[in-house]
Amino acid sequence: MLFLISPYSRKLSDGLFLETSKRIAKEYPEIEHNEMIIDNCCMQLVSNPHQFDVMLMTNLYGSIVSNVCCGLIGGAGLLSGRNYGDHYAIFEPATRNTGKAIAGKNVANPIAMLNAGIDMLHHLGHVQHADLITKAMVKTICEDKIHTPDLGGTAKSTDVIQNIIDYILTVDVRP
Known part of the structure; x- marks a missing residue:
């Protein structure tokens, strides 16, 4: 440490x-x-x-x-942050950029917020759900190459999210 x-x-x-x-x-x-x-x-x-x-x-x-x-x-739109206290935990995008310049343009990278949600799911013990979202996110970024402008791409925020949703809907999660 x-x-x-x-x-x-x-x-x-x-x-x-x-x-x-x-x-x-x-x-x-x-x-x-x-x-x-x-x-x-x-x-x-x-x-x-x-x-x-x-x-x-x-x-x-x-x-x-x-x-x-x-x-x-590669940019502020990818990482999440974790804050732990004795009784509570907070999960958030790693940087606190207000994003005023891109507000309403559908170009903000949603990955940092998704990673914060994944961190929260892990913390709450919902590992299977967290892993499924992680796999969908990795597929979207690495395999399908769907990138928002901050990563050199042309995809909209909604394109990234829709691709992740589409992947999740194709996966059989039954035990």
Whole structure:
């Protein structure tokens, strides 16, 4: 597990975050834990992303890192974000772009929102449903090459969703 910090510019908040993280990490000695400054993390994400497994960070750094990751894989319209609390969880698109420039044009990439729904289904234990939607999504993007403009395609948002629905309707999900 990697703790992301910026102790030089945010001494109090990051200091408390790091201190608390280290204290809790001692309760789980079987889990390796390290710390990395956020600036270096962003550079490492671009140059060697496969070195990372689990990262723990504040909301501010989570926004920065999720935007870097979205850029690495093709855009903000693909990844979802997860926020876990003691009793509740929130699933959302990874970036919080308001999309005003494309509002009403039917060109927004729906994949990030679908991924958020898939994350929620997994969290609720509906793995079969999550896997079915994932398969339909992968088929749509990778095999059928139905891409919205942010991915270099010409498909509309509704084209992507309709292709996913069409695939799901062809699958026999009976046990």
